Amino acid sequence: MDRLWVAQRQMSVREVLEELREQRPLAYTTVMTVMDKLYHKGWLRREREGRAYLYRPAASRETYAAQLMSQAFTQAGDATTTLIHFIDAMSADEAAALHRAIDERLGAGGEDRL
Amino acid sequence: MIVAILLIAYAGILGVIGPKIFRGGTWAERSPRLAIMCWQILSASTLASVTLAGLALAAPSAPLSTNLATILRACLMAIKNGYATPSGVGLTLAGLVLAVVVVTRSLSCLVAGLIRSARERTRHVRVLSLVTKSCEHTGTIILDHSTPAAYCLPGRYRRVVLTSAALSTLDSEQLQAVLSHERAHLSGRHYLVLEVAAALNRAFPRVPLFTQANQEISRLVELAADDVAARSYGRLPVATAMAAMSGGAAPSVALAAGGPGALERVRRLIEPARPLRPVMLLSVLALMIAVIAIPAIVSVTPALNAARMPNCPMSTSATPSGLGPACHSFHASE
Numbered sequence: 001m002d003r004l005w006v007a008q009r010q011m012s013v014r015e016v017l018e019e020l021r022e023q024r025p026l027a028y029t030t031v032m033t034v035m036d037k038l039y040h041k042g043w044l045r046r047e048r049e050g051r052a053y054l055y056r057p058a059a060s061r062e063t064y065a066a067q068l069m070s071q072a073f074t075q076a077g078d079a080t081t082t083l084i085h086f087i088d089a090m091s092a093d094e095a096a097a098l099h100r101a102i103d104e105r106l107g108a109g110g111e112d113r114l
Numbered sequence: 115m116i117v118a119i120l121l122i123a124y125a126g127i128l129g130v131i132g133p134k135i136f137r138g139g140t141w142a143e144r145s146p147r148l149a150i151m152c153w154q155i156l157s158a159s160t161l162a163s164v165t166l167a168g169l170a171l172a173a174p175s176a177p178l179s180t181n182l183a184t185i186l187r188a189c190l191m192a193i194k195n196g197y198a199t200p201s202g203v204g205l206t207l208a209g210l211v212l213a214v215v216v217v218t219r220s221l222s223c224l225v226a227g228l229i230r231s232a233r234e235r236t237r238h239v240r241v242l243s244l245v246t247k248s249c250e251h252t253g254t255i256i257l258d259h260s261t262p263a264a265y266c267l268p269g270r271y272r273r274v275v276l277t278s279a280a281l282s283t284l285d286s287e288q289l290q291a292v293l294s295h296e297r298a299h300l301s302g303r304h305y306l307v308l309e310v311a312a313a314l315n316r317a318f319p320r321v322p323l324f325t326q327a328n329q330e331i332s333r334l335v336e337l338a339a340d341d342v343a344a345r346s347y348g349r350l351p352v353a354t355a356m357a358a359m360s361g362g363a364a365p366s367v368a369l370a371a372g373g374p375g376a377l378e379r380v381r382r383l384i385e386p387a388r389p390l391r392p393v394m395l396l397s398v399l400a401l402m403i404a405v406i407a408i409p410a411i412v413s414v415t416p417a418l419n420a421a422r423m424p425n426c427p428m429s430t431s432a433t434p435s436g437l438g439p440a441c442h443s444f445h446a447s448e
Contacts, residue, residue, distance in 0.1 A: 001244050061245055061258065062259075064244075065245055065259045068241055071238060072265055084265060084299045084335075085263070085265045086295055086355075087356050087360065087376050094376065094377060098380050099360075101377065101381055101384060102357050102380060105384040
């Protein structure tokens with residue numbers, strides 16, 4: 001997936017293989033099988049070019065990252081404990097109140113260690 | 115019969131009035147771990163009371179009372195009398211059904227919740243591993259994203275996830291504090307505590323105790339993790355880290371419950387820690403012991419009384435055919 005995102009163009013199995021071979025030895029069939037699996041799982045799209053396929057990512061890396069983030073933040077009140085946040089998202093007002101509380105305390109006592 | 119009534123009344127009191135008594139004051143914020151344990155004990159005692167009430171109703175029935183008599187080497191008649199109910203078979207059956215339903219419902223909600231969470235987590239992890247590069251030596255995963263966020267993935271694939279925005283927003287001390295907070299969630303197995311509380315609330319939604327316990331435990335778990343991070347890196351870095359990360363996702367995708375909780379957490383960290391005085395601590399512990407002990411004592415008292423009786427009441431007089439020999443044989447087996 002990394003190769004395809006970086007390249008930002010359609011690639012054939014052979015092209016991906018050549019790039020990956022720079023890092024470790026791989027067989028053509030290995031790469032072909034993995035890319036085929038990724039296609040069937042919905043990560044890649046492909047179209048035929050002659051006898052081979054050209055693959056490209058179904059969505060950008062940012063889209064998937066955003067999807068992960070929205071899944072992370074929309075843990076509904078049904079409370080599945082898929083993951084535990086450091087701090088839940090909040091409105092701008094609430095964030096401002098937070099900063100005010102800290103500034104007051106820092107202003108009052110300076111940098112003293114609590 | 116009276117045993118069952120007492121137990122159900124006790125469960126009712128705990129279930130409905132318990133939370134009102136418990137939520138008052140600031141003692142919970144001063145000792146979050148103790149408070150979590152208290153909510154758990156209250157919930158467990160309520161469940162146990164109802165289950166024991168059901169079993170007490172069912173105790174006069176043949177299989178249960180015979181087993182009890184054998185175990186305690188007590189008089190079968192005395193045991194039956196201790197738990198006797200006026201209308202006999204109907205209530206006995208109802209008691210058994212009650213006990214079974216309570217236990218089964220709780221367990222099934224818990225198991226279903228655990229499976230569902232695990233499944234969602236696995237899906238999340240699968241996408242995560244394709245999209246990110248992980249720092250394997252620290253067990254931390256960096257996700258490329260413009261919103262600062264940090265979360266931990268509990269369970270089989272224990273990892274902490276940070277966004278790249280979080281990494282650039284936090285200074286090194288704040289970063290360590292955030293990581294320490296998330297790792298505290300992982301090592302404390304908080305997800306299990308949360309899962310149980312949520313399961314009980316799903317299983318018996320109209321019981322105020324379980325609803326309150328679920329809310330409070332979710333809040334207290336964050337305070338407990340804050341405390342762990344603050345002990346290592348100072349209270350202020352944890353507080354300022356929260357402020358730095360508060361430029362989070364737009365409220366449209368956020369939980370409503372998150373905001374006010376954060377402000378309270380920051381306010382709490384800004385002040386120095388105030389641990390509970392020993393007197394308070396001991397009182398709470400004593401109360402918890404009482405909460406556990408009461409249903410236990412109430413439910414076994416008739417059985418213990420029966421075990422203490424020196425003679426079976428029927429054995430000394432002329433025995434009617436069905437009852438005497440059965441009574442006799444249990445004493446004979448000593």
